[in-house]
Amino acid sequence: xxxxxxxxxLWTGQSGFWLLxxxxxTLRLSALAxxxxxxxxxxxxxxxxxxxxxxxxxxxxxxxxxxxVPLLVWMFFWYFAVPPALPGPVQDWLYGHGIEFLAGMFxxxxxxxxxxxxxxxxxxxxxxxxxxxxxxxxxxxxxQTYRLVILPITLRLIIPPATNESLxxxxxxxxxxxxxxxxxxxxxxxxxxxxxxxxxALTAGTLIYLVLCLTIAAIMARVERRVAIPGMIARVSPAEx
Amino acid sequence: xxxxxxxxxxxxxFTPVVEFHQxxxxxxxxxxxxxxxLKIAKGxxxxxCGPSGSGKSTLIRCINRLEPIQxxxxxxxxxxxxxxxxxxxxxxxxIGFVFQQFNLYPHLTAMQNITLAPIKVRNLPxxxxxxxxxxxxxxxxxxxxxxxxxxxxxGGQQQRVAIARALAMQPKIMLFDEPTSALDPEMINEVLEVxxxxxxxxxxMVVVTHEMGFARRVADRxxxxxxxxxxxxxxxxxxxxxxxxxxxxxxxxxxxxx
Numbered sequence: 086x087x088x089x090x091x092x093x094x095l096w097t098g099q100s101g102f103w104l105l106x107x108x109x110x111t112l113r114l115s116a117l118a119x120x121x122x123x124x125x126x127x128x129x130x131x132x133x134x135x136x137x138x139x140x141x142x143x144x145x146x147x148x149x150x151x152x153x154v155p156l157l158v159w160m161f162f163w164y165f166a167v168p169p170a171l172p173g174p175v176q177d178w179l180y181g182h183g184i185e186f187l188a189g190m191f192x193x194x195x196x197x198x199x200x201x202x203x204x205x206x207x208x209x210x211x212x213x214x215x216x217x218x219x220x221x222x223x224x225x226x227x228x229q230t231y232r233l234v235i236l237p238i239t240l241r242l243i244i245p246p247a248t249n250e251s252l253x254x255x256x257x258x259x260x261x262x263x264x265x266x267x268x269x270x271x272x273x274x275x276x277x278x279x280x281x282x283x284x285x286a287l288t289a290g291t292l293i294y295l296v297l298c299l300t301i302a303a304i305m306a307r308v309e310r311r312v313a314i315p316g317m318i319a320r321v322s323p324a325e326x
Numbered sequence: 327x328x329x330x331x332x333x334x335x336x337x338x339x340f341t342p343v344v345e346f347h348q349x350x351x352x353x354x355x356x357x358x359x360x361x362x363x364l365k366i367a368k369g370x371x372x373x374x375c376g377p378s379g380s381g382k383s384t385l386i387r388c389i390n391r392l393e394p395i396q397x398x399x400x401x402x403x404x405x406x407x408x409x410x411x412x413x414x415x416x417x418x419x420x421i422g423f424v425f426q427q428f429n430l431y432p433h434l435t436a437m438q439n440i441t442l443a444p445i446k447v448r449n450l451p452x453x454x455x456x457x458x459x460x461x462x463x464x465x466x467x468x469x470x471x472x473x474x475x476x477x478x479x480x481g482g483q484q485q486r487v488a489i490a491r492a493l494a495m496q497p498k499i500m501l502f503d504e505p506t507s508a509l510d511p512e513m514i515n516e517v518l519e520v521x522x523x524x525x526x527x528x529x530x531m532v533v534v535t536h537e538m539g540f541a542r543r544v545a546d547r548x549x550x551x552x553x554x555x556x557x558x559x560x561x562x563x564x565x566x567x568x569x570x571x572x573x574x575x576x577x578x579x580x581x582x583x584x
Contacts (some may be wrong), residue, residue, distance in 0.1 A: 216566055224416065
C-alpha cells in the first residue's frame, strides 16, 4: 500500500503547539549556549596567543579536551555522570530547575566554545606582530591591547567562519533530544509518534531548521558589512570586484 | 646652531636619557648586537645608520624593550630595563615609537588612533584628548583627516598620524625605526619635515634611517652600525666628510653615490 500523505497532522491536535514549543526551546538553548561558547571561545582563543605559557597551556587543554570528544558523549557526561557526583543541595537545585536543559546548554556551550576558540586564535594570529607592538609602545597593557585593539579587529575578521560555527551550534542543539530536552527535533519525533506521519513531521522540522539557519546567515552577512574595517576584506562576490 | 648649543652642554652637563652598557643580544645562534656602548643625551638627535642586517632596528627596539637583551644593561630615563620591579607599561608611555609600517589601528579613525592611549593610559577625559589630537593633527599637517580611517589615508598621511599618536602621550623620547622606508618617494619629505620640526623643538630622538640628507641636516650625532657593532660615531659634518673607518667609507660611498 502506498504511503498516504496527510499534511493536516501538522495543524490539527497538539502538533502546532508542539512545533512552536520546540522551536522556542531550540532558540533558547542555542542562544544561551552560544553566549557561553562565544565567551569561552574569545577568552581561551586570546589566552592561547599570550606569551605567558601556563595560561596558554590551560587554554590549550580546554580546547583539546572539548573538541576531541563527540558532542553526544559530552551531553551524556554532563547529564548522567556529573550531577550524581555533586553535593546534595546542588543536585536538588539542578533537578528542580530543568537539569536536562542546563546539561544540554552547558555541553553545547563548552563544546562549541572550544571550536570558537580555534577560530579566534586563527584570527589573532593573522594580525601582524607589529600591531601588538604599536599598541604596547603607547603604554597600553597587554590586556588593554587585546581588549581595545586586537580583539576588535579579530572579531570583525572572523565573522564568516564564526557564522558557520554558530549554525553548527544551532543544528547540534538537536543532539539534546538524547537527554530529553524538548527541543525542535524532540517535538518533531513526538508528532511522528502520535500521528505515525514521519514524512510530514520531519519535513516540518527540516524546513524550520532551514529557515532559521538561512535567516541567521543573512543577518550575519549584514552585520559583517556594517562593521567591516575600511580597506579590509569584506565578503564580496568575485563578480563585484 | 643646534650642534653648537649641544657641544657646550656636552662639556658641562651631559645628562643621558638612554644608556647602553656592554649590551649583547642574540637571536638563537645569531649574535645581533655586540658589546654596544652608547649614551644619548636629553634633547639629542641621534641617527643610526648601517647596512641591512646590521642590527639597527634591533638596537632601537631594545630601548623600549620590544626586544629583550641577553647581557649588559640598558638604562632609560634612569630606569634599568633589567630591573624586575620595572613598570614597563609606565616607561613605554614615556617613549614614542614610530614603525616602518605605521601600524595604525585599522578599525579606528585617525582621531581615535591618537586619543586611545591618552584616554586609557593617562586617563585624560575624552574632550581634552580630542583637543590634544586636533592640535597634533594640525602640527603634522593634516587637520582635515581626523575622521578618516587609515585605509583612506596615503602612506605619508598614515605615518604622520602615527607620529601624532606617539606624541599624544607627550613622550620624553621618540624612536623612529625606518619611518620613511615604506613610503613612496613623493611622501618622504612630508614625514621628514615633521621630524625636523620635532628635532628643532628639542625632542630627544633616535632615528634609524637611510635618509642621509635628513641626517646631515638634523642629527647631532651619527652612529654607524655594522654586523652588530658600533663602528664609528661622530658629528654629521665629520662623519660624512671625513669618516675614520674603512667600512664607514664603503657604506657611505654606496648610499651617497646617487
